Amino acid sequence: MSKPVLQVKNLHKIYGKKNQNQYHALDHVSFTINEGEFVGIMGPSGAGKTTLLNVISTLDDASEGTIEIAGTNITSMKQNQLADFRSEQLGFIFQDFNLLENLTVYENIALPLSLQGVSSKKIKPNVEKVAQRLGIESILKKYPVTISGGQKQRVAAARALVHEPAMILADEPTGALDSKNAKSLMETIMDLNENHDVSIMLVTHDPLSASYCQRIMFIQDGKLYKEINRNSTREVFHQQILNVLAEFSG
Amino acid sequence: MLFKLSFSSMRKSFKDYLVLLFGLTISIAIFYMFQTLAQNKVFLESNAMISSIVFVFHVGTFILAAITIFYIFYATSFMLSMRQKEMGMYMTLGAKKYKVAQMMFFETFFIGMISLLIGIAIGIGLAEGIASLFMWQLDFSGEGFEAFYLSSIMTTVIFYVILFSLTSIVNAVKVARQSVLELLHADRKHDEVNTKGSRTIIGVFFAIALIAVGYYAMIHIDKLVQFGVILAAITITIGTYLIFISFLPYFIKKLKGIRTLNEKGLNAFTLAQLRFRVMNLTKVLGTVTMLIALGLGALTAGISFYHNIEKQSSMFQTNDVVVHQPSETDEEIIETLNITEQHEYRYKVKKDGVYFLKEDLLNNPPLIREFNPEIKEIPEPKSVATSLPAEKYAWNEDEQMKAMPEGWYTAISTELNTSFYMFGGRDIYIYDKTNFQKIDGKEQHVFTAMIEDFKEALPKLEKIDKGQQEIAASMTGEKPETTGSKYSNYVAIKGFSNGTIFMGFFLGVAFLMMMASVLMFKLLSSANADIQRYDMLRKIGVRRSVLTKSIYRELFLVFLFPAIIGLVHVLVGMQMFSFIIIEPYTKIWIPISIFILIYGIYYVMTVQMYKRIVLPKEE
Numbered sequence: 001m002s003k004p005v006l007q008v009k010n011l012h013k014i015y016g017k018k019n020q021n022q023y024h025a026l027d028h029v030s031f032t033i034n035e036g037e038f039v040g041i042m043g044p045s046g047a048g049k050t051t052l053l054n055v056i057s058t059l060d061d062a063s064e065g066t067i068e069i070a071g072t073n074i075t076s077m078k079q080n081q082l083a084d085f086r087s088e089q090l091g092f093i094f095q096d097f098n099l100l101e102n103l104t105v106y107e108n109i110a111l112p113l114s115l116q117g118v119s120s121k122k123i124k125p126n127v128e129k130v131a132q133r134l135g136i137e138s139i140l141k142k143y144p145v146t147i148s149g150g151q152k153q154r155v156a157a158a159r160a161l162v163h164e165p166a167m168i169l170a171d172e173p174t175g176a177l178d179s180k181n182a183k184s185l186m187e188t189i190m191d192l193n194e195n196h197d198v199s200i201m202l203v204t205h206d207p208l209s210a211s212y213c214q215r216i217m218f219i220q221d222g223k224l225y226k227e228i229n230r231n232s233t234r235e236v237f238h239q240q241i242l243n244v245l246a247e248f249s250g
Numbered sequence: 251m252l253f254k255l256s257f258s259s260m261r262k263s264f265k266d267y268l269v270l271l272f273g274l275t276i277s278i279a280i281f282y283m284f285q286t287l288a289q290n291k292v293f294l295e296s297n298a299m300i301s302s303i304v305f306v307f308h309v310g311t312f313i314l315a316a317i318t319i320f321y322i323f324y325a326t327s328f329m330l331s332m333r334q335k336e337m338g339m340y341m342t343l344g345a346k347k348y349k350v351a352q353m354m355f356f357e358t359f360f361i362g363m364i365s366l367l368i369g370i371a372i373g374i375g376l377a378e379g380i381a382s383l384f385m386w387q388l389d390f391s392g393e394g395f396e397a398f399y400l401s402s403i404m405t406t407v408i409f410y411v412i413l414f415s416l417t418s419i420v421n422a423v424k425v426a427r428q429s430v431l432e433l434l435h436a437d438r439k440h441d442e443v444n445t446k447g448s449r450t451i452i453g454v455f456f457a458i459a460l461i462a463v464g465y466y467a468m469i470h471i472d473k474l475v476q477f478g479v480i481l482a483a484i485t486i487t488i489g490t491y492l493i494f495i496s497f498l499p500y501f502i503k504k505l506k507g508i509r510t511l512n513e514k515g516l517n518a519f520t521l522a523q524l525r526f527r528v529m530n531l532t533k534v535l536g537t538v539t540m541l542i543a544l545g546l547g548a549l550t551a552g553i554s555f556y557h558n559i560e561k562q563s564s565m566f567q568t569n570d571v572v573v574h575q576p577s578e579t580d581e582e583i584i585e586t587l588n589i590t591e592q593h594e595y596r597y598k599v600k601k602d603g604v605y606f607l608k609e610d611l612l613n614n615p616p617l618i619r620e621f622n623p624e625i626k627e628i629p630e631p632k633s634v635a636t637s638l639p640a641e642k643y644a645w646n647e648d649e650q651m652k653a654m655p656e657g658w659y660t661a662i663s664t665e666l667n668t669s670f671y672m673f674g675g676r677d678i679y680i681y682d683k684t685n686f687q688k689i690d691g692k693e694q695h696v697f698t699a700m701i702e703d704f705k706e707a708l709p710k711l712e713k714i715d716k717g718q719q720e721i722a723a724s725m726t727g728e729k730p731e732t733t734g735s736k737y738s739n740y741v742a743i744k745g746f747s748n749g750t751i752f753m754g755f756f757l758g759v760a761f762l763m764m765m766a767s768v769l770m771f772k773l774l775s776s777a778n779a780d781i782q783r784y785d786m787l788r789k790i791g792v793r794r795s796v797l798t799k800s801i802y803r804e805l806f807l808v809f810l811f812p813a814i815i816g817l818v819h820v821l822v823g824m825q826m827f828s829f830i831i832i833e834p835y836t837k838i839w840i841p842i843s844i845f846i847l848i849y850g851i852y853y854v855m856t857v858q859m860y861k862r863i864v865l866p867k868e869e
Binding site: 057059079080082083084085086087088090092094098099100102103107110111112113114115117119120123159 | 509510512513514515516517518519522523525526782783786787788789790791792793794795796
């Protein structure tokens, strides 16, 4: 069995002050993601998906419990350590791309490496390699405003990958894409996972995107509600997901 | 209903409005302060050294009005940028377009009127405060100056009411023209980046050519006079704007093109931000540069005039102190002075003339300054070199006596202050010992000295000068207004310089305050668009300290460019005064330090406010 890349133990997140209206966004959640796994997190709005992602991505802190990423306990780290940790160990893909529109595609992708102090000689081959992998070599000199949404998300993916992080966190990456681009992007992500051993945690409420995962955890009201694994084709898995979602509403 | 909404949202974002209000208020206060001087002809004409001062103020009013119009449009567009998202939301909820436009109009106008009220009040206060501070510093009565000047208030009110009506209409039209979606997504606009090589070269060429013409006009102002002032004002203004439009974006682009620099740390982002700023701020940077040039120029000229007083007064005399027939009180005062060199010369006074003892003069030949109207520097003191072989000399040659050789007359009349003021129409003679003893009359002596710090000794010299006036009265029969001593020259020059110095200080400080707030505004008004960028950087793991550093650097460069160009303008521009001020660059570090201080405060304030907007608070 492979090593865990993410271990979440007894994670609890409360919003609001004591003695006031408190809201339990996450209620003692525990799970593990192994190296090379592609895991989806699904759930209805307000279930705690975003909170979970924010806490795991160190943008928000946990009220209780521990999170270990690549063997490091992040729950006790200071602000600066967290920032360094994010820049070295995590890659992000957001729904609205979050590219810097005043930088070229090349500069956007190179940014995580520049921030780690990699010399510009070494940056170039790395950027080119990852751009090739995502099929965006031809647009490296362009500015984000001149490329399509699908291309933007590939640039965001390239930026998330370029520094070879321990894990990629994707937050509704297909949310702003049309179905054709969404499909193409998910195939690329799946390819990264299957052929390049990238560990991925995907948060989505789109069943089709989720069907590319190997395993899906459903959360509701801050608790892990159900977990399903892909055993056969993606189409079958898609149907399984739809069935689980039907249970929520039922 | 909409108005209620609008007021409640204004209350909510009170801090942002405070920034806006602050900027508008400063602009109004300064405009008013300028008008208190510009419209007060009595004050200008009776206090300025430059006869064309009224003309200078007309040019000044024009430039200030132009700058103010720019400024107010920027400031109110800042307001639009704050509000348009909300306006879009009202429209999605079904508010009619003309209602929303109307609301925008009244909001802009309302803010304008409030700032007008506060601005004029502050303007009066500032004018009073700055005026009395400088008047006290300069020991200057400033007759005719009034901080509360009705016609200036009227002008300010009319000017701003028109201006605010216009900007309110523009804001309303802008809101009305945009679609709901454009308003809702106003904060997601993208920046176009575009610099063409050929256009840049032409632009740079014209910029340099125009500035060169302007500099030439300023350096040769003694020949070009008023035409030169107008020429320089036009060419330098246009040239400056051109530099910011063509050269600077090109320069930053080149800087960004250096890969090893660009790909180091957060540099790619910092430089991209900087390029975006420079592209968007061309006009603002040009305006700020001109304001720096005007403000710092006025301040430097003021201070230069101030230091010129002492220079001008030592233009003719080497001796700082000259005392005829010193009394006991005079002796006591002299003992307390820090004397570097002192001499005494004996003489006798008769009805027709003043007779000096030749031997005293030859033993210690006085140092004289030979005045040459061609040379602008203070002449170096030289001791009188010509010998005195004859027994007697007179100023005017006659049958009995030879004329005094060159230099001796200046030495006695100026350095020993044997002037008309002291001795009336008496002639000056030099006699040798034998002849001197034959003259019947009491032997007197004149004491001369050079001292270490002339300005420090002024109160003491004043007392001595009073005594000298008494002596002059006893010689001529009436008390003269001035004794012709270095001290009395100093007082006289100071009297007619003070008005000019005061105007320089007053306007300098006012312009400098306005200049930096223009830049501060424009930067802060675009800060909202940057929130997302900094948020993203934070997410991908950029340390807060690195982001802060990036902001400091970026804004430093934005502040730096106008400062440098403005400073060069001032350094060259001071040439304009070289025909009226001796050595106009003396102690230029003082106005430059004042400028750097004010500018520095604005820089730090801008960074802090910008940080507050774009970087979320530390948890």
